[in-house]
Amino acid sequence: MTQQTINELGEFGLIKHLTEKIKLINPSSLKGAGDDAAVIANRKSTTVVSTDMLLEGIHFDLMYMPLKHLGYKAVVVNLSDIFAMNAVPRQITIALAISSKFTLEAVEELYAGIELACKKYGVDLVGGDTSTSRQGLVLSLTAIGEADEKELVYRNTAKEGDLLCVSGDLGAAYVGYQLLEREKRVFLENQTAQPDLGGNEYILERQLKPEARADIYQLLQTIEVKPTAMIDISDGLASEMLHLCNQSGVGMKLYEEKIPIAQNTFDMARAFNLDPTMCALNGGEDYELLFTISQNDYDKIKNVSEVSIIGHATEKSAGVQLITKAGNVHDITAQGWNHFKG
Amino acid sequence: MTQQTINELGEFGLIKHLTEKIKLINPSSLKGAGDDAAVIANRKSTTVVSTDMLLEGIHFDLMYMPLKHLGYKAVVVNLSDIFAMNAVPRQITIALAISSKFTLEAVEELYAGIELACKKYGVDLVGGDTSTSRQGLVLSLTAIGEADEKELVYRNTAKEGDLLCVSGDLGAAYVGYQLLEREKRVFLENQTAQPDLGGNEYILERQLKPEARADIYQLLQTIEVKPTAMIDISDGLASEMLHLCNQSGVGMKLYEEKIPIAQNTFDMARAFNLDPTMCALNGGEDYELLFTISQNDYDKIKNVSEVSIIGHATEKSAGVQLITKAGNVHDITAQGWNHFKG
Secondary structure (H helix, E strand, O other), X not given: OOOOEHHHHOHHHHHHHHHOOOXXXXXXXXXXXXXXXXXXXOOOOEEEEEEEEEEEOOOEOOOOOOHHHHHHHHHHHHXXXXXXXXXXXXXXXXXXXXXXXXXXXXXXXXXXXXXXXXXXXXXXXXXXXXXXXXXXXXXXXXXXXXXXXXXXXXXXXXXXXXXXXXXXXXXXXXXXXXXXXXXXXHHHHOOOOOOOOOOOHHXXXXXXXXXXXXXXXXXXXXXXXXXXXXXXXXXXXXXXXXXXXXXXXXXXXXXXXXXOOOHHHHHHHHHOOOOHHHHHHHOOOOOOEEEXXXXXXXXXXXXXXXXXXXXXXXXXXXXXXXXXXXXXXXXXXXXXXXXXXX | OOOOEHHHHOHHHHHHHHHOOOOOOOOOEEEOEXXXXXXXXXXXXXXXXXXXXXXXXXXXXXXXXXXXXXXXXXXXHXXXXXXXXXXXXXXXXXXXXXXXXXXXXXXXXXXXXHHHHHHHHOOEEEEEEEEEOXXXXXXXXXXEEEEOHHHOOOOOOOOOOXXXXXXXXXXXXXXXXXXXXXXXXXXXXXXXXXXXXXXXXXXXXXXXXXXXXXXXXXXXXXXXXXXXXXXXXXXXXHHHHHHHHXXXXXEEEEEHHHOOOOHHHHHHHHHOOOOHHHHHXXXXXXXXXXXXXXXXXXXXXXXXXXXXXXXXXXXXXXXEEEEOOXXXXXXXXXXXXXXXXX
């Protein structure tokens, strides 16, 4: 049997094929795909909504990003925004534009990744849109979450004196990206070359299959710490710190020696002649949570292994500064992934 | 002063520029653009969510679609899905991918259309995503609405004997599209040619600046008619009837003589050697509401000028049929705009 293209299946056939086996798991998902709109029962006092668009050639490269990983990552990136509000994601919708030359098998791979992420994070795929694209794969996801209004954490509420915290470690996704780009160049020069990726599973997984920090959301509930402000790290630590500072009207001091960087990240950054600290500051795509807490909560968080205290908020006039290991002081400026300037 | 490109402004600069002047008008829009997610206060018992993606070269042609109209239409198309649930749209999010060579002025035109539609329909633009695109303009919109659960109208609840109704008139958007395509061909052959569009404002507006039927939603509330099933007409009357029939497990009879077609639509269809009925059945993009009502509600709706009764639901085994003006019977099959087959 030859592979069926989505062209043969048609738009409605494809949507039906992809959505008919979806089982809704959240009681609040009253109606999923198949009508003009999805219907969600309101159980908490607010609904939070976040939208992301991912384009082939801009946000991902299908040469080294398997479709299943792409589907998984697209969902994770979107859910990360909901956790960054201190809310719980419950539903997603997905709009997909894809070349009609793709096989059904390829689209199924993409959906397998989407479904895997949905299952892992307990969210329902409740609708979307499917279309052909003349030029490349485009994915647009909207995540919907719920929270009591008093639990929400915004970006504009950090206070002078608050401690700056970050989950996990930083820079790995960027170094993983550098490694994939290097192997792509080697392959393009010599198509019999085998990729040299051994021993770098961690940084590759951080780039190809990142996770959203649902566990940190849970942890903060458990230890009864409500951050004073929070954002997820998609563009790099520097860029996200500036968002928090600009919106909250504070300055910040960041201590280089406190920035969590995994050994593998550190070593590979060095191998690429990159400064590991710069990878953490400007690399992006870590999807860790960056948040401020009141000093009163210091005792609750100081022994949590998954959270590092990396600095503190100051008065606005003090600026946003990096204190290097050598004790030098630098202003922090945004050099994150600016796709318009890329 | 030279025109500023969005490349010079950068992603964050562009988002700030486009969103900082947005005023939220719905009390339920607690937080708009500028954080990880938008926040919506829940006032009704359900939230409805619909997503659409529009791609240049597939869903629109910038050669004859002004950017302001495109922005307006993109919002309207999305809101139409919410009205088709018998719900009220309150918020939208917009993900936009655009070539970095676009001028800021061009993006502002697009947003002017988006804002005009938001204002007209009383919805808030609460967030989204902005990115560069290597190949063309891509828009993905998510509309969020609210309704009491008992007010919602699905596609799968039409009953045998129900009357089939449609708002407004059909086929105009498709004939308008044919006219624009003709003038585009003329222009491409002779670039000094002036477009011959005179006297066709109605069909052109139906293609370039359609409206969602908020007034029909209101009317149904006023005359106290709750449809038994409803869908909006994006792919054509035939395709939407088949959705209602397949999902509800009924058949339908449609009477050709009852299909509302405007005189301008009829005349231009003839001028293009098109059957006006086929334009209504398969043209699409009318964004009218197609719904079934109980026979008990006939007296309430029979004198409503904006609604036509065009057929009725039958038992499933009777199939989905068109009764022509000559009394012939044809099976209705879907030949709507299938972008994969286009």
